[in-house]
Amino acid sequence: xxxxxxxxxxxxxxxxxxxxxxxxxxxxxxxxxxxxxxxxxxxxxxxxxxxxxxxxxxxxxxxxxxxxxxxxxxxxxxxxxxxxxxxxxxxxxxxxxxxxxxxxxxxxxxxxxxxxxxxxxxxxxxxxxxxxxxxxxxxxxxxxxxxxxxxxxxxxxxxxxxxxxxxxxxxxxxxxxxxxxxxxxxxxxxxxxxxxxxxxxxxxxxxxxxxxxxxxxxxxxxxxxxxxxxxxxxxxxxxxxxxxxxxxxxxxxxxxxxxxxxxx
Ligand code: 5BU
Numbered sequence: 700x701x702x703x704x705x706x707x708x709x710x711x712x713x714x715x716x717x718x719x720x721x722x723x724x725x726x727x728x729x730x731x732x733x734x735x736x737x738x739x740x741x742x743x744x745x746x747x748x749x750x751x752x753x754x755x756x757x758x759x760x761x762x763x764x765x766x767x768x769x770x771x772x773x774x775x776x777x778x779x780x781x782x783x784x785x786x787x788x789x790x791x792x793x794x795x796x797x798x799x800x801x802x803x804x805x806x807x808x809x810x811x812x813x814x815x816x817x818x819x820x821x822x823x824x825x826x827x828x829x830x831x832x833x834x835x836x837x838x839x840x841x842x843x844x845x846x847x848x849x850x851x852x853x854x855x856x857x858x859x860x861x862x863x864x865x866x867x868x869x870x871x872x873x874x875x876x877x878x879x880x881x882x883x884x885x886x887x888x889x890x891x892x893x894x895x896x897x898x899x900x901x902x903x904x905x906x907x908x909x910x911x912x913x914x915x916x917x918x919x920x921x922x923x924x925x926x927x928x929x930x931x932x933x934x935x936x937x938x939x940x941x942x943x944x945x946x947x948x949x950x951x952x953x954x955x956x957x958x959x960x961x962x963x
Pocket of ligand 1: 902
């Protein structure tokens with residue numbers, strides 16, 4: 700839909716998800732709609748990036764299963780401490796895709812125990828409503844803290860099958876539990892004008908157009924003017940040869956300028 704989303708500040712007061720309200724509060728306080736994607740193999744690099752880029756982001760997105768030297772004590776515990784120091788949320792980009800009972804176990808157990816520390820996670824809509832029920836049950840069972848789920852309504856990659864009717868049905872699924880399912884990974888604003896789904900958008904880059912493996916990049920302004928609330932940037936900020944602090948400031952400033960322009 701083409702309806703311009705309201706200000707983060709007003710959505711902070713009215714969103715049905717407690718986690719989304721907390722997220723908007725951080726965005727307003729820190730004046731940033733930037734999520735940095737930390738796709739790195741070493742815990743030292745991960746934690747160092749989090750400590751240096753923390754002031755510029757509202758969310759850090761992780762893939763903890765690619766960290767070679769992962770342990771709960773040496774990665775999760777310091778990451779959670781840094782999330783308090785710099786006031787950001789953690790988003791483990793797990794992309795759950797199984798039946799409710801299995802995703803509940805994958806969310807709560809194993810070596811990662813994602814639900815204990817990751818404020819946000821995501822899931823494919825493919826299995827149907829049971830995937831949301833399973834994850835929500837896991838969150839309720841393990842923690843009293845706010846937790847939120849994003850459904851993958853669209854993907855940034857070339858030839859993605861998540862389009863058209865699949866995307867529409869994903870939006871319909873999210874309507875079943877908006878206290879937990881607070882938004883989408885998507886490339887465009889989704890939902891009706893009177894609904895408030897938070898749109899987080901990967902595939903954002905100001906220098907490259909693609910990565911040779913199917914990733915497609917749009918600019919910050921293309922994403923935000925199209926309805927993205929939070930831009931997700933990985934290699935554009937932390938890629939080889941880049942100055943992560945300078946790039947984080949550049950994307951943060953671009954994201955906030957596009958947001959202000961959208962409000963006018
Ligand atoms: P990049 O370095 O900015 O291309 O990293 C993008 C990140 O976002 C990477 O961690 C992907 O797993 C993630 N991603 C994506 O690129 N596109 C999608 O549609 C989804 C996730 Br969902």
